[in-house]
Amino acid sequence: MTAGNVPFIIKIKIMPKVNTIAPQTGAAFTIKKGQFLTVSDPLGSQVSDMVLFNNNDKREKISAGKSMDFEETILLTKGNFLWSNRSQKMMEIVEDTNGRNDFLLAPCSPETFQIMYDNHEEHPSCLNNLKVNLSNYAIELDEIPTAFNIFMNVQFDSKGKISVLPPTSVAGDYVTFKAEMDLIVCLTACSAEDSNGGTFKPIHYQITD
Numbered sequence: 614m615t616a617g618n619v620p621f622i623i624k625i626k627i628m629p630k631v632n633t634i635a636p637q638t639g640a641a642f643t644i645k646k647g648q649f650l651t652v653s654d655p656l657g658s659q660v661s662d663m664v665l666f667n668n669n670d671k672r673e674k675i676s677a678g679k680s681m682d683f684e685e686t687i688l689l690t691k692g693n694f695l696w697s698n699r700s701q702k703m704m705e706i707v708e709d710t711n712g713r714n715d716f717l718l719a720p721c722s723p724e725t726f727q728i729m730y731d732n733h734e735e736h737p738s739c740l741n742n743l744k745v746n747l748s749n750y751a752i753e754l755d756e757i758p759t760a761f762n763i764f765m766n767v768q769f770d771s772k773g774k775i776s777v778l779p780p781t782s783v784a785g786d787y788v789t790f791k792a793e794m795d796l797i798v799c800l801t802a803c804s805a806e807d808s809n810g811g812t813f814k815p816i817h818y819q820i821t822d
């Protein structure tokens with residue numbers, strides 16, 4: 614046995630970049646059909662609002678109504694699709710370690726804090742963070758639809774009364790989506806006290822092939 618000629622094999626595993634959305638901010642980016650987007654909650658109990666637009670025609674966008682109709686549920690999770698206003702599949706939810714998301718409530722906005730919290734001070738909001746980041750893609754405020762609210766824990770009773778409870782997600786929980794078309798994606802780390810158990814944490818996301 615000689616050790617001199619043993620070939621040296623270096624295995625490099627390229628890990629996909631983890632992107633961080635700072636507390637009470639947002640990010641917009643594109644992904645291609647067939648790619649995967651993983652949105653994770655690194656510290657636990659943090660909501661991320663997500664909106665989608667067809668990158669080839671921005672008039673096509675995520676639709677809560679179509680999605681709940683075609684999926685026959687208001688609690689979308691692993692195995693469900695997110696549909697567009699043109700009745701096309703935009704994403705499939707392929708993994709969901711927490712299993713509780715919301716598709717009923719609009720992104721928190723400056724008016725949310727005035728109406729729901731009686732707070733008339735300047736306050737960060739998902740809607741403003743969506744608007745600021747989507748302006749990079751020439752998408753305007755009035756074009757922003759109801760978001761898919763990842764990790765958001767909205768409960769309702771048999772009479773339809775709604776309550777927003779802290780997310781059940783714990784540190785490391787994640788949801789993975791597969792893109793069914795080329796997409797513009799905008800994500801937030803939600804700014805509403807009641808939606809996030811009273812504290813504001815970051816959100817992580819990764820794009821993989």
Ligand SMILES: [Zn+2]
Nearest residue numbers: 721739803804
């Ligand atoms: Zn929010």
